[in-house]
Amino acid sequence: MSDACLKYAREEHFCPHCQTRLTCCSTPPFHVGDGLGWGTDVFFVCLNNDCPLYVNGWRLVEEQYGQTASFRYMLLPGEVKGGPMMVGSQDAFTGCAVDPEAMLAKDSRYQREKAALTGLATCVAEANLEPVLYLITDEDAELEGRRRACALLAELGDIRCIDPIRNHSFRHTEIGQLAEMAIAALLKKTFQRECPYCAEIIKAQAKVCKHCGK
Ligand SMILES: [Zn+2]
Numbered sequence: 001m002s003d004a005c006l007k008y009a010r011e012e013h014f015c016p017h018c019q020t021r022l023t024c025c026s027t028p029p030f031h032v033g034d035g036l037g038w039g040t041d042v043f044f045v046c047l048n049n050d051c052p053l054y055v056n057g058w059r060l061v062e063e064q065y066g067q068t069a070s071f072r073y074m075l076l077p078g079e080v081k082g083g084p085m086m087v088g089s090q091d092a093f094t095g096c097a098v099d100p101e102a103m104l105a106k107d108s109r110y111q112r113e114k115a116a117l118t119g120l121a122t123c124v125a126e127a128n129l130e131p132v133l134y135l136i137t138d139e140d141a142e143l144e145g146r147r148r149a150c151a152l153l154a155e156l157g158d159i160r161c162i163d164p165i166r167n168h169s170f171r172h173t174e175i176g177q178l179a180e181m182a183i184a185a186l187l188k189k190t191f192q193r194e195c196p197y198c199a200e201i202i203k204a205q206a207k208v209c210k211h212c213g214k
């Protein structure tokens with residue numbers, strides 16, 4: 001969703017037939033009318049089932065076209081005046097409503113992902129675990145970026161990554177496995193290992209765990 005969509009989703013428009021606020025909907029992936037497509041990502045529609053245009057539309061369409069359909073008032077972005085759009089059922093377009101708050105949340109997640117991806121380039125030089133950890137634990141991030149982040153874990157050699165990764169439940173098992181392998185590699189690289197009894201990090205050659213004494 002673009003910034004323009006977000007702007008439109010926050011606009012307020014009202015139905016001239018019933019004065020109900022129009023719902024901002026994303027355009028369905030089929031073409032209308034002249035076959036040129038919608039030419040827009042969103043449009044506004046009156047989804048009020050008591051709207052006179054909609055209520056009377058059923059009879060009007062039946063009389064004029066002999067079909068079971070009605071009209072909803074619809075307005076295209078940037079236009080002042082809308083018009084009737086034929087709908088075949090009460091549910092038409094009800095599933096396309098755009099939720100600006102959900103869009104914003106999705107957008108801020110995307111912004112963080114983008115920043116983290118940029119951060120990968122310098123994270124090793126800056127000893128910055130943050131972007132790597134973010135990508136590995138963001139299940140909505142692109143897989144390619146998450147794979148790259150896993151590959152950088154061992155290089156970073158920062159054992160603070162272990163707990164957050166272990167506490168995360170991975171939806172993509174591949175990323176979980178890559179992260180687990182990276183943890184094993186980073187422990188080996190720093191001559192450390194996990195105590196099999198208490199899971200604390202200890203020196204690889206330790207005979208007795210300094211944490212639990214086993
Ligand atoms: Zn209306």
Ligand SMILES: [Zn+2]
Nearest residue numbers: 195198209212
């Ligand atoms: Zn121990």
